[in-house]
Amino acid sequence: MSERAVVFRVGEEELLGILHPGAEGARRGVLIAVGGPQYRVGSHRQFLLLARHLAAQGIPVFRFDFRGMGDATGRQRDYEEVHEDMSAAMDTFTQQVPDLREVVIWGLCGAASAGLFYAWRDTRVAGLVLANPWVRTDEGLARAYLKTYYLKRLFSREFWVGVLRGRFNPWTSVQSLARMTGAALCSRGTQGDSSNPEAPRADLGNGPLPDRMAEGWRRFDGPILVILSGDDLTAAEFRDVATAAPAWKGLLAEPRVTLRELPQANHTFSRREWRDRVAAWTQDWVQTAPNRGAT
Structure with a gap:
């Protein structure tokens, strides 16, 4: 059929x-x-x-x-x-x-x-x-970013070569990392979720x-x-x-x-x-x- x-x-x-x-x-x-x-x-x-x-x-x-x-x-x-x-x-x-x-x-x-x-x-x-x-x-997304994005960048040769050659601003990355770390350290569930309340x-x-x-x-x-x-x-x-x-x-x-x-x-x-x-x-x-x- x-x-x-x-x-x-x-x-x-x-x-x-x-x-x-x-x-x-x-x-x-x-x-x-x-x-x-x-x-x-x-x-x-x-x-x-x-x-x-x-x-x-x-x-x-x-x-x-x-x-x-x-x-x-x-x-x-x-x-x-x-x-x-x-x-x-x-x-x-x-x-x-x-x-x-x-x-x-x-x-x-x-x-x-x-x-x-x-x-x-x-x-x-x-x-x-x-x-x-x-x-x-919000905090779950921040933790995922830390584990899957920022850690990979920190151990990435391409990232550090870019920093040394001036293609990346390390201070911008540090600021972004700090924001994500702060969100990730929030108590699980205290920020609620992104669905319709x-x-x-x-x-x-x-x-x-x-x-x-x-x-x-x-x-x-x-x-x-x-x-x-x-x-x-x-x-x-x-x-x-x-x-x-x-x-x-x-x-x-x-x-x-x-x-x-x-x-x-x-x-x-x-x-x-x-x-x-x-x-x-x-x-x-x-x-x-x-x-x-x-x-």
């Missing part, structure tokens, strides 16, 4: 999704949620190509536009305001593929965060694939974004695949939070969690070799991950 467009509704708004049916009788599928200001095709056709790869292996896929994005009507919403969109997409996906019993949510960046906020409340969600999850806070908090409290995501992680009892890029600030922030924040203690080491890393990859896995590796990891994990509650 060929892929086809499906129009569905959330209240008075129309949303558009693309169904990739996969194999007849398939019981586990993948719902691709879109993060950030983009639509269902994804950067450099990332989501389209991922969906076609999975469907060719028999896995049904549904990718769709949130309200206010792509071909969907309504105002644009952030990752904490899309629960109704996710639920409607789940309803539509399971209606279009009658044999479907389990759905894995696949999300990049803010869509990974949206998946954590949503998954625990819907028993149809069999698992989560979280690619470079968004846990942005008036957005609904998904019944996970009103703490900083990383703490709310950790709570969503705990409430979801299914398997989780985490995919991280090595050349990405968002992934660097997540690593720092997942390994050092008290709210995340032990979560990444749980037996139900599979961690995969691409050391050279950027945020959207823009090279074919990176994209293909992510697709292969996703396929293998979706086909072999245990049922929810069995981990």
